[in-house]
Structure formats: C-alpha cells, structure tokens
Amino acid sequence: MEKKDTNSTPEIVQETIDRVIKKMRYRKKVRADVRAELEAHFEDALADCQTSDEQQNLAETLVEEFGDVRVLAALIRRAKKRCRPVWVRGLIRTGQALGLCVLYFLLCVSRLYIGSPTITLDVIDQLNEQMPQGRDETLNALSDIEEAIALLGPVPKGLRDDPVYRDMNDVQKRRVEAYLKENQPALDLFGSAVQKPYYWRQFSSAPHRDTKPSHVLTKGLLQNAWLANHLVEQVMPRLPRYRELAFAMRRRMQWHCARGEAGPALNDALSIVRFGDLVIGKGLLIEQLVGVAVCELGLRSVLDVVQDTDMNEPLLKETSELLHGLCARDDPWLDFAAEKAIVDDMIQRGFTDDGQGNGRPLASAVLYLGGSPADWWKNLLMFDYPDRRQVTEHIEGLYEDLDNWQTVTPWDRQHQDHSPTNAEISTMYSAMIKPSLEKSGTQVWGVKVRIQATLAVLAIKRYEIQRGTLPETLEALVDQGVVAELPRDFYADGPLTYRRQSDTEFILYSWGENLKDDGGTPSKNSEGKTRKYGSQGDWVLWPITR
Numbered sequence: 001m002e003k004k005d006t007n008s009t010p011e012i013v014q015e016t017i018d019r020v021i022k023k024m025r026y027r028k029k030v031r032a033d034v035r036a037e038l039e040a041h042f043e044d045a046l047a048d049c050q051t052s053d054e055q056q057n058l059a060e061t062l063v064e065e066f067g068d069v070r071v072l073a074a075l076i077r078r079a080k081k082r083c084r085p086v087w088v089r090g091l092i093r094t095g096q097a098l099g100l101c102v103l104y105f106l107l108c109v110s111r112l113y114i115g116s117p118t119i120t121l122d123v124i125d126q127l128n129e130q131m132p133q134g135r136d137e138t139l140n141a142l143s144d145i146e147e148a149i150a151l152l153g154p155v156p157k158g159l160r161d162d163p164v165y166r167d168m169n170d171v172q173k174r175r176v177e178a179y180l181k182e183n184q185p186a187l188d189l190f191g192s193a194v195q196k197p198y199y200w201r202q203f204s205s206a207p208h209r210d211t212k213p214s215h216v217l218t219k220g221l222l223q224n225a226w227l228a229n230h231l232v233e234q235v236m237p238r239l240p241r242y243r244e245l246a247f248a249m250r251r252r253m254q255w256h257c258a259r260g261e262a263g264p265a266l267n268d269a270l271s272i273v274r275f276g277d278l279v280i281g282k283g284l285l286i287e288q289l290v291g292v293a294v295c296e297l298g299l300r301s302v303l304d305v306v307q308d309t310d311m312n313e314p315l316l317k318e319t320s321e322l323l324h325g326l327c328a329r330d331d332p333w334l335d336f337a338a339e340k341a342i343v344d345d346m347i348q349r350g351f352t353d354d355g356q357g358n359g360r361p362l363a364s365a366v367l368y369l370g371g372s373p374a375d376w377w378k379n380l381l382m383f384d385y386p387d388r389r390q391v392t393e394h395i396e397g398l399y400e401d402l403d404n405w406q407t408v409t410p411w412d413r414q415h416q417d418h419s420p421t422n423a424e425i426s427t428m429y430s431a432m433i434k435p436s437l438e439k440s441g442t443q444v445w446g447v448k449v450r451i452q453a454t455l456a457v458l459a460i461k462r463y464e465i466q467r468g469t470l471p472e473t474l475e476a477l478v479d480q481g482v483v484a485e486l487p488r489d490f491y492a493d494g495p496l497t498y499r500r501q502s503d504t505e506f507i508l509y510s511w512g513e514n515l516k517d518d519g520g521t522p523s524k525n526s527e528g529k530t531r532k533y534g535s536q537g538d539w540v541l542w543p544i545t546r
Contacts, residue, residue: 016063017038046062108383120353123345124203141193141198180251299450343429371430445490453508459487463482466482474495510541512536521537523536
C-alpha cells in the first residue's frame with residue numbers, strides 16, 4: 001500500500017486514506033493519484049487550523065463526515081472506470097466477450113468428454129466368421145497362393161518393366177527362361193491354387209486400445225482408428241507380391257506364345273484372370289482393387305494370346321465359355337463389408353450406449369459431428385450433435401447407396417441425379433470417403449468393358465474361322481449364333497463400336513470416359529503419346545498395341 005510521510009496531516013486522516021486506497025483494489029497508478037487527491041483535499045480543509053488540537057478535532061470531524069470507507073472506495077473506483085479512454089473500455093469489453101466465448105466453447109466441448117463407450121462387438125471376430133461363410137478351408141485358395149509367393153524368386157534386373165518376350169534379345173530371353181525354370185514350382189502351384197473356388201483371409205486379433213475419450217480431439221480420432229491400421233498392416237505387405245506373381249505367370253504366357261503353344265499360354269492367361277476374380281469382392285477394398293488390376297492384366301494376356309498364336313475354333317469357344325463363367329457377376333463387384341465393419345467399430349468406440357441402440361458422441365467421434373467444417377462448428381456450438389442412431393442409419397444408407405451406385409453404368413450416370421444418402425444429416429466421414437469409394441466402383445466398369453471386348457474378339461475370331469472372313473457388323477455374330485447378345489459398351493448407349501477394315505483386320509473400341517465417339521482415336525498425353533485408357537478419346541481394345 002502506498003503511504004506518504006507527512007507531519008502536517010493527522011494520523012487519523014492518513015489511516016482513513018489508507019483504508020480507502022486499500023478498498024479500491026485498482027491499478028497502482030490510479031491509487032497513487034487518488035491518494036494525492038485525498039491528501040490535498042484534507043490539507044486544504046485543515047490549512048486554517050492554528051493549533052494541533054484544533055487540527056485534530058477538525059480532522060476527526062472531517063473523517064466522520066467522510067462516510068463509510070467501503071462505499072467511498074467503491075464510488076471512487078466506479079468513477080475512475082467511467083473516466084477511462086474509449087479504446088481502453090473497448091479493449092476490456094472485447095476481452096470479456098472473448099472470455100465468455102472461450103468459456104462457452106469449453107462448455108460445448110465438455111459434453112464430448114462426459115461418459116465412455118461400451119464395446120460389445122469384436123469386429124475382427126465378426127469378419128473372420130463372415131469371410132468363410134461356413135466353407136471348408138480346403139476350398140480356400142489363399143494358403144496355396146501364399147505358399148507360391150514364398151517359393152517365387154526375385155525378378156531379374158532388366159525384366160521389371162514387363163518387356164515382351166518376343167521382342168527381347170537373346171541374353172534377355174535366356175534370363176527369362178532361367179527365371180521361369182527356377183520358379184516353375186511356384187507358378188505350377190499358383191496355377192492349381194486359382195482353380196479353387198473361394199478366397200478368404202483370416203485376420204489376427206490385437207489387443208484393443210484404451211477406449212476412454214482422449215483429451216485432444218485428433219488424438220482420440222487416431223486412437224479410435226486402430227482397427228483400420230491393424231487390418232491394413234496385415235494385407236499391405238502381400239499385395240506387391242501378388243503383382244509379382246501375376247507378372248511371372250504373364251512372362252510364362254509370353255514364352256508359350258513365342259513357341260506357338262496356344263493352349264498352355266491361354267491356361268496361364270486365364271490363371272491370372274481367375275486370380276483377380278477370386279480376390280475381387282473379398283476382404284479390404286485395397287486388396288480387391290489389386291484383384292481388379294490383376295483381372296485386367298489377365299484379360300490383356302488373353303488378347304495377347306489371341307493375337308500372337310493361331311488358335312483353333314474349339315479353343316476359342318472354350319476360352320469364351322470360361323470367361324463367361326468367371327466374369328458373370330450380377331451383384332456389385334466390390335464388397336465394402338470390411339470398410340463398413342471398421343466404421344461400425346469406430347461408432348461403438350466413439351459414442352456412448354444407452355442400451356437401446358442410441359447414445360451421445362464422444363471426443364473420438366469428431367468425424368460424425370458434421371458434414372463440413374461449417375456444419376461441424378454449428379453443431380458443436382448449438383449442442384446439435386447427431387446421435388448414435390442417426391449416424392448408424394446414415395452409414396447404413398451410405399453403403400447401400402454405394403452398392404447401388406456400382407450397378408449404374410457410366411453412360412446411365414450422366415442422366416441420373418445422385419444425391420447424398422440420408423440428407424437430413426451429413427458427416428465428415430461420408431464427405432471424405434464417399435467420392436473415393438464411388439471412384440473405386442467406377443474403375444470396375446473399365447474392366448467390365450474389357451471383358452466384353454475380349455468376348456467380342458473371341459467371337460469375331462470364331463466367326464472368321466467358320467466363315468473365312470470377318471463379320472460386317474457385330475449383329476452378324478448374333479444372327480449366326482456365335483454369341484447370344486451383343487457385347488456392350490458401358491460408356492455408350494449400345495454395343496462396342498466395331499469396324500471391319502479389311503478381310504483380316506478390324507478395330508474394336510469403347511467410347512471411354514468422355515462418353516462420346518471419337519472415331520477410334522485414342523487419348524494423347526502432353527507429349528503426344530497414345531494413352532490407351534485416358535479420360536479423353538476412345539479406348540481402342542483391338543488391335544493390341546504394345
């Protein structure tokens with residue numbers, strides 16, 4: 001407390017001033033100014049006193065008239081506040097407003113940390129029960145495929161870019177032949193493995209992480225996504241080896257083609273197609289997309305055999321029938337069951353459970369609080385979070401919508417309005433994941449159109465052997481009973497585009513992603529080089545260009 005030594009002011013006055021200054025509870029500089037003012041006030045009042053007794057008596061009277069010290073201090077403090085500059089008052093009010101906002105935000109967020117989830121579903125056990133669907137393990141191709149991968153040796157240098165065997169020099173051919181001889185057991189085992197009718201993977205279990213809400217939203221989200229990381233870690237290391245195995249079989253196919261062995265070459269090409277067909281529709285999406293790529297590689301290999309060897313009519317017919325059986329899928333090709341199971345696990349870890357299928361979101365459920373950053377903040381600040389039942393129904397609708405989306409051809413999609421599922425709520429999860437899953441479903445149509453093209457080429461070659469000339473139109477294949485229906489172009493409103501160019505040459509193409517007929521002109525990249533399956537231009541499916 002600031003005091004001023006003075007012999008002219010009675011002690012009772014100094015005590016009173018000290019009490020007033022103490023009760024003010026204000027800034028040091030302001031207190032000093034007030035002290036000076038009060039001392040000057042009393043000094044002026046006592047200036048006419050002639051004796052110390054007279055001064056003491058007057059001082060006591062002044063102090064008594066001065067009133068209650070506490071009230072006086074409050075009035076002085078209030079007056080000083082009113083005299084502050086406008087900018088100071090504005091700054092203080094702004095700080096107070098920000099403080100209230102922070103307090104309200106903490107109140108909003110605090111609800112996300114009240115309560116805990118109830119874990120009732122072991123998703124890994126659920127997936128492991130769903131995958132085999134009660135089938136005997138001896139029908140599962142995975143174990144033999146894994147064994148073939150273990151037997152497969154490394155790819156020699158110079159062969160990693162998938163050069164065509166027929167175009168290699170003698171040194172490269174000897175390397176390929178040595179590589180195929182060394183890996184014959186692996187390739188033979190792979191060929192027999194893909195003859196099995198099913199493929200499924202059993203995931204290993206892992207200890208669950210702590211399910212209590214984290215003190216940081218993002219940390220809680222990462223903690224809640226442990227299952228996805230755990231499953232991906234089990235699949236990812238094997239996928240590059242899948243590709244190596246398929247390309248090894250393709251090299252053997254090319255070797256058979258160079259020797260004119262159409263039958264063995266087709267067996268190897270069809271083994272690749274079977275491998276892709278087995279993987280599609282099972283397990284994690286990333287594994288299925290590898291199956292789609294492998295299936296496409298196999299179809300390309302089948303056409304390579306047709307172009308590079310002299311195939312007789314029975315072999316062409318048998319190959320066509322096998323492809324019909326392998327690729328006859330009416331249901332959606334990609335199965336999102338594993339991805340949905342991961343989301344179900346995140347929901348059960350991110351919401352409380354009232355025992356009736358509902359509950360409040362917790363901190364680790366941040367992806368489900370809104371569909372955009374603006375919605376997220378709005379829902380958070382208005383206490384308007386989607387509950388567990390709403391989010392569960394939204395996710396169910398999302399994946400149902402994705403399955404339906406897979407059945408709509410690229411041509412039909414341009415005429416179909418595609419609105420979000422369960423528009424009454426939206427989540428960041430669906431906003432982020434839906435476009436990528438839809439794109440994955442769209443990629444499948446590229447493989448489907450290549451299947452149609454492969455079947456069309458096989459039918460055209462059969463017609464050529466039977467009639468001694470190429471058909472004038474694809475309709476002639478149906479008229480002569482070579483095929484039951486025209487090969488479809490899913491990127492156009494009708495069949496694949498076919499043009500006979502001579503007695504022995506023809507062109508077969510799809511309109512491609514731009515959904516228009518470019519006359520068989522393929523897409524070009526920025527350097528002017530041909531892109532087989534670009535977003536612009538047609539997809540020329542025959543003749544094959546290397």
